[in-house]
Amino acid sequence: MIRKLPQWELTLVVLTLAAGAWSAYLSPYYLSLDQIAYSTRQFVFPGILAIGLAVVVILGEIDISLASTLAFGAVLFSKFSAFGAPIWIATPLVTAACAALGTLNGVLVARFGLPSLAVTLGTMGAFRGLAFILGSETGYTGFDDSYLYVGSEQAFGLVPVSFILFLVIALAVSVLMRRTVFGRRCYAIGLNKEASWAAGIDVARIKVMAYALAGALAGVAALVWIGQYGSARGDNADGAILFVVTAVVLGGLDINGGRGAILGVVLALFLLGTMRNGMGLANVAGPIQTIVLGGLLIVGVLRPILFQGAVRGYRFAFSRQAVASN
C-alpha cells in the first residue's frame, strides 16, 4: 500500500512553475513582479476558506456551507459599517458570529450525528438565505475606508495586505495542525474515529471546534471580500465552493480524512491562482477556465489511483525486464 506521496508538494511546485512559464509564453504582460503580486489577490478569499475547510476535511467531514457563511459575514460587516462601528470592533464580532454559524454545523454533525454533507447542504441554503434576510436584495456599497483596507491595499506598495493575511493564517493553522494537541487529535479522528474515542478523545468537541474555526475563517475571508469587491450582498461568493474544494483536494488532502497537510493546500492554491491568472491574461474564456478547474478536481482525486496504476505498470515492466535478463 502506498502512503501519502511526499513528492506531491514538490510536484505542485513544479506544476506551478510550469503554469507560470506557460503563462509568460502566452501573454507578454505576465512576467512582471507587480502583476504577479497583484494577482495573488484572486485566490486569497477562497484560500482562507480552503484552509478552514482543510481542517474539517482532515477530520473526515465536509463543509460546503463556507461560501454562504462568507456572504453572511460580508452582509454583517455592511451592517456594522452602516451603523458606524469602528473596524476593530466589527471584525471580532463578525468573526464570532461566523464562528457561531460554524458551531451550529458542528453541533448538528458531531452531537446529533447527522451526515455532514446533508447538514452543510442545508445550511448552505439557510445561511445564504439568512444573509439576504439580514441585508436586502440591493447590495451595500457604502463601506468606510477602514473596512476596505485589508482587502484593497498593498503593503510596501507591492504585496497585497490580504495576501500577507492569508500567509499568516496558513502558517498559524499549519502550526495548529502539526504542533498542537488539537491538531494531532484532528488527524487521529480522521484516521480512525472509533479508536480515537476509545483512546479518550472527545471526538464531538474537537469536531465542533474545527467547524467553529472554519466558520471564523470564513468571517475573516468576508473582510477580504468586501475590501476586494467593495460590496456586500446575499449572493456574495456564490459558487466559490468549487474552487475551494478543488484546492483542498488538489492539495493532497484525503477526502476521507486523516491525511494531508496545510502546506499542500497552500501550494495547490498557488497553482490554481497561477493558472487562473495566466488564463485570464491570455483571454481564455471563462467557461474553459471552469472546465479546466473541474478537470483538475477530478484529476486531483484520481491521483492516488493513477499513481498506483503507474507504479504497478512500472513494476510490471521492471519484473518482465528482470525475468527477461535472467
Added chain:
Amino acid sequence: MLTEGGEAPTDGEARTALGQFALRFRVSGVAAFLLLLGVAFTLLRPQFIAPGNLSAIISNAAILAIVAAAQAVVLITRNLDVSVGSIMGFSAYLTADFAARHPHVGPALVLMPLTIGGALGALNGVLVAYGRVSPLIATLGTMSVYRGLTYVYARGQEITASRLPAWMNALPEVRIAGVRLLVVIAIIVVCLLAAFLRFYPLGRRMYAVGSNVSASAFFGLRTQRVVLFAYILGAVLCGLAGFLYAVRVGTVTVVLASGWELTSLAAAVIGGVSVAGGSGNVIGAALGAVVLATIDNGLVLLGIPEFWRMFIQGAAIVLAATADMIIAGQVRNALRARRRIARAAP
C-alpha cells in the same frame, strides 16, 4: 439472567412496533406535512385552494419530481449526484440545437437527450464506482465540466422558441384527459421507477448496496456495476427532465437548470430519501418536489420575498435529516429488540 429474559419480550415488542411505526411515519409524514402546508396556506390566502392554482403547483412540481426521483436513485446507493443540473442543461441545449437545425426530425428526438444524459451519467458512474472517487468531488467536477462544455458549444448563443419545431412548442399545452402531458409523464416515470426499485432484482440490489456495500459484495453483488447503473439511470432521467424543461420554458439558454442540483437534493431529502443510503423511495422524493413547489407558491401568494425560500429550503433539509436520524435510531433499536426476542424465544 432469567428476569432479563422475562422482561425483554414486552419491552422488545413495544420497540419493534415503534420502529415499524417510525418507518411508516416517515413516508406518510411527507404527505401529512404537505397537507399541513396546504391547510395553512388556504387559511392565510383562500385563493391557494383554487383549482387553477393547484394545477399550477403540480405543473411546476412535475419536472422537479423527475429530477428528485433521479437523485433518489443515486442517493439510495449511498452516492450523490450534484451534476444533475448540468446534465439537464447539456442534454437540453444539444437537443434543442439539433431540433432547430433539423426540424423534420419528429418526436423520436426524445431519444437524444436520454442518450446524452446516459453517457454523461456513465462518466460519473465510472469515476465513482471504478475510480473510487468521493461522489461529491467527482460530480462537483463533472458539474462544472458539463456546464462549461455547454457554454463552449453554445458560444454565447441561445435557442429561442421560434427556432424550435412546432411540435415542441405545442407540447406543453397537450393535455390528456384534462391533465397536462408533462404531469402525466412525470407520474408515469415516477411510478415505473418506484415499481422497478421495489420489485426488480436490480432495484433491490441498489438498496442492498446503499445499506451496506461490503456486505453486498460478500453476498456476491457486483456493487460497482450496480452503482454505475444507478448513475446512468439517474442521468437518463435528468436528460428527459432537461428536454421537458426546455420545451416548457421555450427558450433554451446555457444556464438552463443551474441550481437544480440543490433543489433536487432538497426534494429527495425532504421526501425521506436518506443521504446515508439504503432507505427512502422515489414516491417520497416526488412528494418532496411537490412540497417545495407548494412552499414556493405559498410564499408568492403571501408576498414573502423570494430569498426566504432559500432559508426555508435549507432549514427543511436539516430538519428532514434530523428526522431520518431519529427514525434510523428507532429502527436500529427495534431490530436489536427483535433479535433479543428471537434469542429469548427458544
